[in-house]
Structures are given as C-alpha cells and as structure tokens.
Amino acid sequence: MSNNNLIKGSLQTIILKLLEEKDRMYGYEITQKVKELTAGEIKITEGALYPALHKMEAEGLLTTEIQQVDNRVRKYYSLTKSGKAEMSSKMNELHAFIDNLHRILNPAIDPKLNL
C-alpha cells in the first residue's frame, strides 16, 4: 500500500483532514499521526511534508502560529476558512474517486449502484 505516488497525490487531502480533526498540529506531529493511524503502513517523509505545508500556507489554506514550547519555538498549522472549504471539496473528490476505483476493480458492481 505504501506507494509513494499514491501518497504524494493525496498528501494535501491527508493534511487538510488531519487538521480538521485536530485544531492545530506541528510538522512532526502530522508525520506521527499518519504513522499511527495506518499502523506504520504510510510514512510521510519530511521531504514531502514541509514543502506541502509551506505551499498550502502560501495558498491561504493554512495559517501558522509560533509558540514557545519546552525551550524551543514550535510552529503550529491550522486550517483557514478557505482551507476548511477546500477540505470538504477534496474529501468529496476523493470519495468519488475511491467509488469509481471500486467499480473499475470490481466490474461486477452495478455502475448505477450508490456505493
């Protein structure tokens, strides 16, 4: 399952969804949460995560706040209003894609059936 291309394509959706569930998260926390939720099957690399977070911040989907934690500065990310809207649309897109993928992989399923 740990296909890098599949993860790359859904990284933005994963980040948006995690931030919707938890108000704010920092980079390392996101990598650990994904690892925990997938029992280590999916590992988000730092090389993919940070550029994606910075890109989403520049696009106005995420906002950041810095906070002093245990003698160091921590940067937290949270969803903006447009980030929340983007999350809903990305989730719908992903669900529709998964449904279609099911149909392709199981041609026996009636195309008109609502999965």
Place this chain on the structure above:
Amino acid sequence: MRTLSLEEIDLIKKSIIRKNITSAEILSEVYDHYLTHLENLPEDDFKYGLNELDEKFTYNFCKKLQRDQKNSNRREIKTLQKEVFKSYFTWPRFAFTLFFIASISYLGTLIPFKTQVILFIMIPLIFIVGLNFVVMFRTRIKLKPLKNDFSGQSYKINSLTSEYLTLQLHWPITLTNIFLHVPRILGLTDFIPEYLYSFLSVATCIFLVFYGLILFEVFKIKSKTAFL
C-alpha cells in the same frame, strides 16, 4: 519521551548549524523537528537518529525550503496587502476613505504649500518610519531565544516576514529622498509648475497614508503568527 542531555542538544545544534539556515521560520521548524524526534528515541539510538535526520534534512533541502518559504512569504504579504487595500473601498471603511480624501483635498486649497509639505508628507512619513522601528524591535525580541540557541552560527538569523515588510516600509522613504534631492542635484529647482504643487502634495499624502495604513494592518495580522 525523554529529556535530552546538554551534550545531545549541543550535537543537534552543531548539526543544524552546518546547514547554514538563515531563515528563523525554517530554522525553528527544523530544530523542533530534530528535538521532538530524538526525544522519542532511546538514548542508545540517538546518534543513529541524528544521522537519519541529517540525511533527510540535507543542506540543499534546507536551502530549498528557505527559498520556497521566502517566495511564499512574499506572495502571502502581497495578497494580504491587496485584501486590506480592497477593504478601503467597501463599507464601512469606504466612508473613511471618502471622508479622508475629501478633507485632504479641501485642506489642500486652504493651506500654503510649505505647511502642506510638513502636514501632508512629513506626518505620514514619520508614521511609516515609526512603524519600521516597531517592526525591527518586535522582530528582535521574537528572534532572541532562537539567536541565543544558535549563537555559534556565523550567518545572521533573520525573519523572512520581517525582512520583506521592512523592505516595503523603506520604499516611500527612499522615494521621498529621491524626489527631494535628485532635482536639487540636477539643478532642477523649479521643474514642477506652481499650479501642480497642491495637487501633488494632496496625491502624495493620500498615497502615503493608505500605504502606511495597509502595512500597519498587515503587520498587525502577521505579528500574531510570525516572527514579527
């Protein structure tokens, strides 16, 4: 999770210093990532974990992160500036815009030119210079803990947000200097027709006031979340 020893923290800092990261935004994020990851490893795995992180956060990767962050910051501030500017043309702020432009235009017909220069140009410029000092002061305070942590770094640590905002604040000061001094140097003391004096001082005032206010609002928004 365990507490790292001073020697271990020192090794982490030395390792990060080698990457020559100058952006406070990236430096703090990388440092926090190193510390959090290594705090979750047993003591025996520290060196292995540190090497593993060094392989992920290579010199080139950190430089790329920094470059991208610089571009993102610029884009974000420009977008914020545009949004704030637009807000002056929507209610209820549009009422202020109309009132301000009308008052300045009316005052321009009453006040003599020299007083206009002092009132209409110097006051907004003093506000912009003051804002510049506030930005520099706030940045200095926010960067102090990070600078103390990385005092051994030969490259200066700076906030990318603050750097760009300061650059924006310098523009009107530089332009005013050019406008005041270049004609004198070239001996063009009377190159502006007298009937344009009032119009130019009013137009400059409107530009400077809105420019200063927009930057002040951007500063207010960004200072809540950035090294500013």
